[in-house]
Amino acid sequence: MVTADPSAAVIRLVREALPRFGFAADPQLSLLKQRENSVFAFTADGRRYVARVHRRGYHSDAELACEVAFVRALRDAGVAVPDFLAANDGRGFAVVGSDHRDEPHQVDVQRFLDNHGTFGSEETGVDGTARIDPADFADLGRLVAQAHDATVRCGYRMAVPRADWDTEGLVGASPAWGDPLRIAELTGRGRDDIVAALPRLREQLEAYGTPDDRFGPIHADLTPENVLRTDHGLVLIDFDDFAAGWHLFDLATALHFYAPHPRFAEYRDALFAGYASVRPLDDRDYAVFPAMLLARSLTYLGWAADRRGEPTAEWLVSDVLPHTVRLARAVNTASTTPTSSGARA
Structure with a gap:
């Protein structure tokens, strides 16, 4: 049955x-x-x-x-x-x-994991109706940091290479999840903003580098729907897109759909504080984060470009594309010089 x-x-x-x-x-x-x-x-x-x-x-x-x-x-x-x-x-x-x-x-x-549902939803993050306590983001940051710390401490290496979330996979000639510029609705100034941001992304990601304390096996799909709430705390699920990538990519994924939310700054600061309580972050991490957030956003548009007509793809184009353009404009106008303290973005 x-x-x-x-x-x-x-x-x-x-x-x-x-x-x-x-x-x-x-x-x-x-x-x-x-x-x-x-x-x-x-x-x-x-x-x-x-x-x-x-x-x-x-x-x-x-x-x-x-x-x-x-x-x-x-x-x-x-x-x-x-x-x-x-x-x-x-x-x-x-x-x-x-x-x-x-x-x-x-x-x-x-x-089966007994749970009270997922951490949240992509839709309520984007439309601003999510009612999540910043303390929950701090808990999520600690959990993500524990996963990264465990990976580094045990020296885990992937026995079989899987598509990397590296510079080429994110903003190369053939991005891992498809080309966001193929979306027909991406026109005019919005398209110009994203095109202008691409070389900036490449420059910043390459400068950030891939040392072991920043880059390695990651979850890579840490959306709110891939985190369960249980009586014992949060649990990470669905490692389907696990591959090599920047640790910050997981944090960017966790925050991406909340970037349009009116409490984004609180959520970001709490996530970073929780993470830093387990694994320290430095000025270069904070400085490159807006670029990482944009790179994550572009992957969703690339995914949508190859799946037009599917409900999720259409939602990404109608509701998330404008958000991606705003992230691109922020990267284009921001200084790349790290500031001295706090959860900068």
């Missing part, structure tokens, strides 16, 4: 995968999320679990194994992240659906 109406083909993939993890194939499935991945909850032996069907072709088996290994390393270090179950072959996922019309798919199973 399924309590929502995803495609029958996706349901079959879940049912084929569950025995690989020692479960019966026929539990009641409850659809939690269906965007690029399909995520279901189910109960077995009195415990709740989550099965995630990965979108076809996004990652190779080796790349997904690298993601699972990273999350397990963070968990072993005490960071609040999901708990992946091992399939009968020892891997953290199963490959099923050899007869599926779109070829085989990867399915993983995790222990």
Whole structure:
């Protein structure tokens, strides 16, 4: 039985995968999320679990194994992240659906995290209606810093390279998430502002550099919907876009959809303060952050450019594009000289 109406083909993939993890194939499935991945909850032996069907072709088996290994390393270090179950072959996922019309798919199973919902939503951040306590952003900053600190301390290295969120991936000739300049609505002064900002972004990111204390494996999709609120605190979920990138990129992602919010400065300062309580930030971090925020915003427009007609893509163009232009104007007019103290932006 399924309590929502995803495609029958996706349901079959879940049912084929569950025995690989020692479960019966026929539990009641409850659809939690269906965007690029399909995520279901189910109960077995009195415990709740989550099965995630990965979108076809996004990652190779080796790349997904690298993601699972990273999350397990963070968990072993005490960071609040999901708990992946091992399939009968020892891997953290199963490959099923050899007869599926779109070829085989990867399915993983995790222990269900009892929660009170997500940290927030992208929409309420952008439209200014979010009612989040700045203290929550401080908690989020500490959690992100713990993840970065654990990665640096344990010397974790990705066994399989995954697309880097580096200068080329963000503002190179072929950005990792697509070219934002392909959006037809980006015209006139707004387009000029973004075009003018691109070389500034490249210059600032290259000058910032990629030492280990700034650049390494990161979550890379730390949106408010990928952070759960639980009785034990915040938990980072959905490492689907995990790859090498700047630590500040995670902070930029956490703040991006709140940049138009009237309490943005409070949220930013709280996030930075929480982060700095675990991992110190210096003047160069603060100085480059507006550029990092713009680089993150451009990735969403690039993503939308390749998915026109989808609701999320259309929302990004209608509601987020003007915000991206404002970020570009700020980068174009700001001094690149670091100031001396505080959570500068």
